[in-house]
Amino acid sequence: ALDPTVARPLAGRKVAISLGGTREPLDPVRFLGNRSSGRQGFALAAAARRMGADVTVVAGSIEAHPPRGLPLVRVGSAVEMREAMLAASADADVAIMAAAVADFRPVSVGAHKIKKTDGVSAPTIELVQNPDILAELVELSGPSQVVIGFAAETGDASGSALEHARAKARRKGADLLVFNDVAAAEVFGSGDNSVVFLDRDGGTVGAAAGSKADVAAAVLAAACDLLGE
Ligand code: CTP
Ligand code: CA
Numbered sequence: 001a002l003d004p005t006v007a008r009p010l011a012g013r014k015v016a017i018s019l020g021g022t023r024e025p026l027d028p029v030r031f032l033g034n035r036s037s038g039r040q041g042f043a044l045a046a047a048a049r050r051m052g053a054d055v056t057v058v059a060g061s062i063e064a065h066p067p068r069g070l071p072l073v074r075v076g077s078a079v080e081m082r083e084a085m086l087a088a089s090a091d092a093d094v095a096i097m098a099a100a101v102a103d104f105r106p107v108s109v110g111a112h113k114i115k116k117t118d119g120v121s122a123p124t125i126e127l128v129q130n131p132d133i134l135a136e137l138v139e140l141s142g143p144s145q146v147v148i149g150f151a152a153e154t155g156d157a158s159g160s161a162l163e164h165a166r167a168k169a170r171r172k173g174a175d176l177l178v179f180n181d182v183a184a185a186e187v188f189g190s191g192d193n194s195v196v197f198l199d200r201d202g203g204t205v206g207a208a209a210g211s212k213a214d215v216a217a218a219v220l221a222a223a224c225d226l227l228g229e
Helices: 039-050 078-089 133-140 161-172 212-228
Strands: 014-019 023-027 030-033 054-059 072-074 094-097 104-106 127-129 146-153 176-181 192-198 204-211
Touching: 014 039, 014 078, 023 104, 030 104, 039 054, 039 094, 039 212, 054 078, 078 094, 078 133, 094 133, 094 212, 133 146, 133 161, 146 161, 146 212, 161 176, 161 192, 176 212, 192 212, 204 212
Parallel strands: 014 054, 014 094, 054 072, 094 146, 146 176
Antiparallel strands: 023 030, 104 127, 176 192, 192 204
């Protein structure tokens, strides 16, 4: 039943997908945000649904239009996304973190709009680290669950993008980390994508390139393989 070449290999399976960016409130009208179109996440949701899965999408802020008829659980902050993803993943066979989660949030949220006063220096925003949702999903996952993360990396003086991604794969412990080299392809908001699949030891276990729909299909085929193991 988990053969990805059959028509609906995920029939009877539940897939939870987070996508979009989180918005970390600063005061009643302002936030610190993470940019994410949501396109790759929606492509994953469409592919999972086509493969027969019962799909739950937890969506932060998005620029793309959701596929027709796909219900969304809307969230704002990383803390809200954590709650919604833990709930959606509890009985899911596959959990995918395609969201751009803000790494930090303001320590406190003002009850009133922050005002500016001439002659008074600009406020300093103190930040605290957000929970690592992917790491928690890995921690909570049962032996038959598959947890998938995404990582967009760039190379720098301390290593190549791929080296950073391998280190992240080992750190996160997800069953699959989908790595894309940001410098190699302009992925943000664009239609195309090129990715490498890493296992929890940082080893390369696959690759995919093409449209976001092509990449999504490859990611879900890999999920089917992992479910079948
Ligand atoms: N992620 C998450 N919770 C966070 C941050 C990230 O679940 N608080 C997930 C993302 O959705 C993605 C994966 O972790 O699937 C990798 O995100 P990334 O930002 O690349 O990793 P970080 O651990 O935040 O490391 P970095 O310092 O490089 O941003
Ligand atoms: Ca991050």
